Amino acid sequence: MNDMSQDGYVTEDGRQIGGVMMEMKNITLKFGGVVAIEDISFDIREGEIRAIIGPNGAGKSSMLNVISGFYHPQEGEVWFHGTERPAMKPYEVARQGVARTFQNIALFEGMTVLDNVMTGRLTHMKSGLLSQAIWWGKALQEEVKNREVVEKVIDFLEIQSIRKTPVGRLPYGLKKRVELARALAAEPKLLLLDEPMAGMNVEEKEDMSRFILDVNDEFGTTIALIEHDMGVVMDLSDRVVVMDYGKKIGDGTPDEVRNNQDVIDAYLGVAH
Amino acid sequence: MIDRSAAPSALNSIPALLARNATEFSTSPAYREKEYGIWQSWTWAEAAEEIESLALGFLNLGVNEGDYIAVIGRNRPNLYWSMVAAQMCGAIPVPLYQDANAEEMAYVLGHCGARFVVVADQEQVDKVIEVQEQLHQFEHMIYLDPRGLRKYDHSRLHEYSHIQAQGRAADDEFRPVLEKRRAALDLDSTCVMLYTSGTTGKPKGVVLSNRNIIVTSQHSSEFDHLKLGDEVLAYLPMAWVGDFIFSIGQAMWTGFCVNCPESPDTMMADLCEIGPSYYFAPPRIFETQLTSVMIRMEDAGKFKKGLFDYFMALARKVGPDLLDGKPVSLWDRLKYKLGEFCIYGPLKNTLGFSKVRVGYTAGEAIGPEIFDFYRSLGINLKQLYGQTEASVFIAQQPDGEVRSDTVGVPSPGVEIRLEDNGEIYYRSAGTFVEYYKNPESTADTKDAEGWVATGDAGFFEEGTGHLRIIDRAKDVGKMADGKLFAPKYVENKLKFYPNILEAVVFGSGRDRCAAFINIDLTAVGNWAERNNIAYASYQELAQHPDVYKTIQTHIEEVNKSIAEDSMLSGCQIHRFLILHKELDADDGEMTRTRKVRRKIVEEKFHDLITALYDGSERVQTTTEVTYEDGRKGSISANLELRDVAVVTPQQKMAAE
Incomplete structure (x- = not known):
């Protein structure tokens, strides 16, 4: 990675990747005596699709939770847009422009798709309780403005036909898409996807891959994702971090990672 | 700058309309599209x-008179x-089926030599x-x-x-x-070129003039x-002649609104x-809607279900008569009014048919139950018969004379002639100009006097003068005693039963x-489940007594209804068997659009046909099958053959 200038690089398919957006410096995260993440450093650059992979229990989701501010590492620093980020509540991180989806879908099952996606706009709503209650003035304007953003996301992800359907009635693949819609509704700068393809069939995976690429292309959103499907990871991502037992064992382009002996060992298994 | 009001006064082209x-109905809605939920x-x-901006943009891009401009995408204003803009420039729009694959598209685009292509999206x-x-010849694509x-x-x-922006900038x-x-357009200039779907051979480009449309x-x-004020929902393929007539021809003529x-x-x-007031759908859509209503009613509570059943029975009895303006007793009228309030109104609203004044179905035969269901709700659903070469209309049903088994009387301005073999010929102002770059096919289809062969066989019903279609003319044969043999007519009647998926009549x-x-494995499987009949395979279920x-x-019911037609009474089925496998496109027995390939079926199952005619009780057979991955296997079965009671026309006379 040393050949990369501070100004970014150009990907194989000709996309210009910008400077460092988020940098993790020597992160260590412990739960009591269990070391989930041990001294890991890597960066995420503007406009890139960054994958975090590794076998089960490698600490990938913990890493994502550190980025989203849900966990606070005991050691190390998180730098975001050139400043060190103090320990924050997740909603504060969200206000900074970080949105995420979850490994186990976390939607409001009884609410419609539209309402669920609207909750993604929460960080953009500023009208007061009174205005909201009487539904007049600023609250109304805000609703219209937010609804417009939401409708564009609905159109983008092609879920118009389920706009008014309660989420509980949807199949799994569509729920995943609704979750992505909610994250996109926040208009994030950095989008975190925790196993966006888990449990999907080939067709659903293809759809989701296309949406991820389109999001990156259309909105210029930076994406960090965890995924188990190697085919998907290698096709989608610009750079890959590989974790195993809480340690970083590889970092580079998909090709570099694919030929990394440590990575091969971690996946195929060697005597430890 | 030229005065915009100096438009051609004669209504002899779509741009003129x-x-x-734009002047007479300037503030009436012309197009609507739902986007971003609104x-x-x-x-x-x-x-x-x-x-106009688009047309100016086209000119800016170098569109010449007589160019072909292909249009590909789903229905969008x-x-x-873009089709009308093309006409304005003196070019000819060619809408294509959006689900066609690249190869099919290449053929059509190459055949018409489209210089410009307007498409909907990345796909x-x-x-x-x-x-x-x-x-x-392809030069520019607009998305x-x-x-x-x-x-x-x-x-x-x-x-x-x-x-469009470039067009506006280059207005002067x-x-x-x-x-x-625009002024050069007249009734004889080409309005549109539509490619027939081409179930047989390559698609043909049907040239339709402004006069036709x-x-x-x-x-x-x-x-x-x-x-003006009617509403239509444009959702059928733009490459289909019907959509062109409804969403462009009639919309331009009357000024009604096209909703996408x-x-x-x-x-x-x-x-x-x-809530369109004018609606068109193929039978398949009506069928799907009916099925979904029925399934949801099965899950309804006892009271609601009872109410639904009671009023639907009433509707079936008096609904069609009310629609046709026939006498109905006052008591029934009152009950129907109540039903309208409790059941029919809300149901029509759910289906989106509250305001339908004129509804059409065409394309294939519609099941009488389905047809009657919608008619009985008070929806004026009618049938029409047409084809691309006729600019749709050949025959259609007038209000008040609607039945499920006819396609109505000749449309206004259409002459119909029947050949000895029953083949239908027509001549009208809508008759197409020619097949593009295909004089032989044009000559085969259209004679010097303008009569066009439909390839369908039919007859006029005595008394009513309604046309009835029986089959493709080439499939209509003669039986040994010279009686008319129309297999598809009988097969369609059989297929209206949910239990029967396919039928092949010999x-x-x-x-x-x-x-x-x-x-039909779904329908019969359901029935078996409810009646505690266990089965392991399609074959086993098919052979269940x-x-x-x-x-x-x-079949006996179908025979009875066939016997009522003196011309077709010879087509009653004497004997049948249930096949041990489903006819399948992978085995070549059907086309990809699920039409039976009669010849291949006859060859493949010749032993079974022999058995049907030699009187044997059972027959042992082995059939080769192709799996989806291309591997071959074979299945063997012992099939039962059964005789069916037939009605002789004389007996029917005696019974009456």
Whole structure:
């Protein structure tokens, strides 16, 4: 990675990747005596699709939770847009422009798709309780403005036909898409996807891959994702971090990672 | 700058009609499309402005008179506009089926030599780019939805809105050219070229003139009293002649509003929101809607279900008569009113049919139960018979004379002639000009006097003068005693039973008819489940004695109804068997569009046909099957053959 200038690089398919957006410096995260993440450093650059992979229990989701501010590492620093980020509540991180989806879908099952996606706009709503209650003035304007953003996301992800359907009635693949819609509704700068393809069939995976690429292309959103499907990871991502037992064992382009002996060992298994 | 009001006064082209609408109906809605969850709407004046800007943009891009401009995508106002804009420039729009694959598209684009292609989105752009090497005349592509296209090479690719903006900017320069081109259009200039779907051989380009489209639109609009203020939902393929007539021809003639759904998946919800007053759908859609209603009623509570059943029985009894203006007792009228309040009204609202004044179905035969269901609710559903070469209309049902088994009387301005073999010929103002670059086919289909062969066989019903279609003319044969043999007529009657998926009737050149039956695994499987009948495979279920008994009853009912037609009474089925496998396109027994390939079935199952005619009770057979992955295997079975009671026409006379 040393050949990369501070100004970014150009990907194989000709996309210009910008400077460092988020940098993790020597992160260590412990739960009591269990070391989930041990001294890991890597960066995420503007406009890139960054994958975090590794076998089960490698600490990938913990890493994502550190980025989203849900966990606070005991050691190390998180730098975001050139400043060190103090320990924050997740909603504060969200206000900074970080949105995420979850490994186990976390939607409001009884609410419609539209309402669920609207909750993604929460960080953009500023009208007061009174205005909201009487539904007049600023609250109304805000609703219209937010609804417009939401409708564009609905159109983008092609879920118009389920706009008014309660989420509980949807199949799994569509729920995943609704979750992505909610994250996109926040208009994030950095989008975190925790196993966006888990449990999907080939067709659903293809759809989701296309949406991820389109999001990156259309909105210029930076994406960090965890995924188990190697085919998907290698096709989608610009750079890959590989974790195993809480340690970083590889970092580079998909090709570099694919030929990394440590990575091969971690996946195929060697005597430890 | 030339005065805009100096539009041609004679209504002899679509752009001329547009100019009239833009002045006379300037504030009436012309197009609506649901986008971002809201119905966006354009008045006739606004639509005219959009279309003119695009036309100017086309000129700026170098569109010449006589160029072909292909249009590919789902129903969207912008794509309808691009067709009219093409006409304004003296070019000829060629709408294509959006689900066609790249190869099929390459053929059509190459055949018409389209210099310009207007497409909806990235998917279509990709298809055209894939085949552009084969297209020597292709120059520029214009796309509507920029999503995903930012990084494409834009030397030959243009965004729709940019073309319009360039057109507006170049108004001064190109307005005189546009006016000149528009003024040059007359009734004989080509309005549109539509490719027939081509179930047999390569697609053929049907050239339709302004006369074809405008006169047909005028006649058909008057026939059904279509007027300004009517609403229509445009959701059927733009490449289909029907959509062109409804969404462009009749819309331009009457000034009614064309509504485009948000996406194909939201069609039903959008239908409900718009509540069209003029509606068209193939039988398949009516069938799907009916099934979904029935399934939901099965889950309803006892009270609601009882109410539904009671009023639906009443509707079936008196609904069609009320619609046809026949006498109905006062008591029944009152009850029907109550039913309208409790059941029919809400149901029609759910289906999106509350305001339907004129509804049409065509394309294939519709099941009488389905047809009657909608009629009994008070929906004026009618049938029509037509084809691309006729600018749709050949025959249609007038209000008050609607039945499920006819296609109505000849449309206004259409002459119909029947050949000895029953083949239908027609001649009208809507009769197509020619097949593009295909004089032989044109000569085969259309004679010097303008009579066009439909390839369908039918007859006029005595008394009513209604036309009844029986089959494709080439499939209609003679039986050994010279009686008419129309297999598809009988097969369709059989297929209306939910238990029967497919039927193949034999009898050409023989003394009696016999049939192969395919059961519908879903319907029969359901029935088996409810009656505690265990089965391990399709084959086992098909050979179950109770299934045979049910099918036998169905066939006997069909025989009874066939016997009522003196011309076709010879087609009654004497003997049948239920096939041990489903007829399948993978085995070549059907086309991909699920039409039976009679010849292949006859060859493949010749042993079974022999058995049907030699009187044996059972037959042992082995059939080769192809699995989806291309491997071959074989299945063998011991099939039962059954005799069916037939009704002789004389017996029926005696019974009456």
